[in-house]
Amino acid sequence: MHEFVSFTLSGVTQGMIYSALAMSLVLIWRGTRIVNFAQGAMGMITTYVAITVVDRGDSYWWALVIAILAGVIIGGLVELVLVRPVESKPPLNAVIVTLGLLILLEAIAGMVWGGRYRSFPPAFSVQGVFVGSSRINLSPFDIFTICAVLAVMVGLLVLFRWTSIGLRMRAAAFEPEVARLLGVRVGRMLTLGWALAAGAGSLAGLLVAPNVFLYPSNMDAVLVYGFTAAILGGLDSPVGALIGGLGIGLALSYIGGYEGASLETIGALVILIALLMVRPEGLFTRVAPRRV
Amino acid sequence: MLSVHDLRVSYGAVEAISGVSLEVPDGAVTAVLGANGAGKTTLLRTITGLVRPRSGRVAYDGVELTSLRAEEIVRRGVAHVPEGRGVIQDLTVDENLRLGALWRSDRDDRKKALEEVYELFPPLDTRRRQSAYTLSGGERQMLAIGRALMARPKLLLLDEPSLGLAPLITAQIMALLRQLSSESGLTVLLVEQNARSALSIADQGIVLALGKVVVTAEASRLAEDEDLRHHYLGF
Numbered sequence: 001m002h003e004f005v006s007f008t009l010s011g012v013t014q015g016m017i018y019s020a021l022a023m024s025l026v027l028i029w030r031g032t033r034i035v036n037f038a039q040g041a042m043g044m045i046t047t048y049v050a051i052t053v054v055d056r057g058d059s060y061w062w063a064l065v066i067a068i069l070a071g072v073i074i075g076g077l078v079e080l081v082l083v084r085p086v087e088s089k090p091p092l093n094a095v096i097v098t099l100g101l102l103i104l105l106e107a108i109a110g111m112v113w114g115g116r117y118r119s120f121p122p123a124f125s126v127q128g129v130f131v132g133s134s135r136i137n138l139s140p141f142d143i144f145t146i147c148a149v150l151a152v153m154v155g156l157l158v159l160f161r162w163t164s165i166g167l168r169m170r171a172a173a174f175e176p177e178v179a180r181l182l183g184v185r186v187g188r189m190l191t192l193g194w195a196l197a198a199g200a201g202s203l204a205g206l207l208v209a210p211n212v213f214l215y216p217s218n219m220d221a222v223l224v225y226g227f228t229a230a231i232l233g234g235l236d237s238p239v240g241a242l243i244g245g246l247g248i249g250l251a252l253s254y255i256g257g258y259e260g261a262s263l264e265t266i267g268a269l270v271i272l273i274a275l276l277m278v279r280p281e282g283l284f285t286r287v288a289p290r291r292v
Numbered sequence: 293m294l295s296v297h298d299l300r301v302s303y304g305a306v307e308a309i310s311g312v313s314l315e316v317p318d319g320a321v322t323a324v325l326g327a328n329g330a331g332k333t334t335l336l337r338t339i340t341g342l343v344r345p346r347s348g349r350v351a352y353d354g355v356e357l358t359s360l361r362a363e364e365i366v367r368r369g370v371a372h373v374p375e376g377r378g379v380i381q382d383l384t385v386d387e388n389l390r391l392g393a394l395w396r397s398d399r400d401d402r403k404k405a406l407e408e409v410y411e412l413f414p415p416l417d418t419r420r421r422q423s424a425y426t427l428s429g430g431e432r433q434m435l436a437i438g439r440a441l442m443a444r445p446k447l448l449l450l451d452e453p454s455l456g457l458a459p460l461i462t463a464q465i466m467a468l469l470r471q472l473s474s475e476s477g478l479t480v481l482l483v484e485q486n487a488r489s490a491l492s493i494a495d496q497g498i499v500l501a502l503g504k505v506v507v508t509a510e511a512s513r514l515a516e517d518e519d520l521r522h523h524y525l526g527f
Binding site: 164167168170171174175177178179180181182183184185186 | 340341342361362363366367371372374378380381382383387390391392394395439443
């Protein structure tokens with residue numbers, strides 16, 4: 001029983017990180033119908049930016065802010081420079097562009113920061129907190145992780161539901177042509193969508209780095225988890241991304257805990273393949289055609 | 293005044309509009325009629341910048357529109373209700389309407405326009421928070437027109453507003469367009485296959501066939517001229 005609780009707690013924490021990554025994939029998919037395979041690598045780059053700030057002697061919080069800002073800027077630039085030219089082209093072009101960007105970013109990281117594994121400092125202790133007299137598998141850093149991702153999700157929800165910029169972004173995502181006729185500058189909304197998504201991806205990179213170390217391909221497996229979470233949630237649904245991330249986090253934690261950590265990646269791939277075969281539209285997407 | 297001069301538009305090798313020139317006088321209702329494939333929808337889409345012409349000019353109030361993007365053209369007072377109405381089904385009625393005026397900086401007037409639209413279309417007023425997905429065809433047409441009016445346009449373009457609507461609803465929509473034009477001086481450019489109902493409210497009729505203007509005449513003359521009607525309009 002104690003074991004189960006322990007795996008559940010670590011599954012929730014990891015799941016929140018996958019949710020953040022899934023959320024950034026969902027944001028981009030909703031806006032531009034592109035799966036951003038470079039999302040993980042973009043988070044890796046901004047984590048290197050953060051560690052560079054920390055190495056200079058500045059605080060973790062300052063590094064966090066700079067890394068997320070860097071993510072926002074990189075995301076916007078990627079959309080403007082690389083994605084805009086392929087947006088009206090066949091979907092395969094965009095797939096190739098984001099895969100190319102993934103390889104490019106990992107190569108750049110290797111050239112600039114080297115390929116060795118580095119440890120990344122957590123914001124808080126990673127020692128489990130005491131409940132009564134026993135230590136549980138939930139550290140202050142885990143609590144911070146959960147709160148940070150939830151805060152970002154709530155922030156995005158508020159932005160999309162209750163602000164006029166969010167209304168414009170939704171219109172641009174659902175019906176770009178109609179949105180343009182109503183005066184929405186759709187191009188700007190797409191850039192903003194990529195920027196916000198990359199900001200969420202940066203946060204995921206920072207939160208996962210203390211666990212997986214920092215090296216140029218440290219986000220590859222995490223991207224598979226985040227992608228599986230996004231598919232599980234329906235790829236179109238922000239709420240689905242949250243629940244999908246938690247689902248994957250828990251599943252992998254149980255697999256890793258009971259069967260061995262080496263099975264985690266394979267477990268995620270098995271879930272992904274099974275999902276794509278059985279229910280490719282995910283669990284949270286309206287399956288019936290929407291048009292009447 | 294909207295004036296279109298020697299407009300040519302093609303999709304790949306297929307020419308959809310082959311040298312159209314026309315003028316839409318201010319404050320009147322102009323109906324563009326013609327069969328499927330005559331180029332009616334393409335004409336509207338070119339005016340509002342969704343399609344780039346191969347050559348020719350479109351000017352509104354002396355401003356050249358062909359070099360502007362669609363999202364800028366609505367800022368010049370030209371609103372377009374697209375074919376199939378284009379309500380955004382994933383948004384609520386209220387969100388659809390508010391979206392139509394978001395580009396305008398005058399917050400108070402945006403609120404005022406919203407209440408005016410609800411007053412004009414009571415069925416929408418009772419469904420503010422419902423998803424547009426739940427609306428009937430007639431209500432969707434009201435929503436699309438209301439949303440276009442949120443921009444306080446001077447020129448309103450409508451693509452087949454009668455499409456898929458019951459005759460009674462079509463008549464109501466047409467009467468409303470006539471009323472908007474007569475009472476508030478709105479210029480209406482209406483594209484219709486349903487020539488009879490369009491001509492019943494129009495001042496001027498323009499018949500397109502195979503991408504060319506074949507007749508321009510007063511609407512009442514078009515409706516009365518049996519030869520023209522049989523030949524081009526099929527009633």
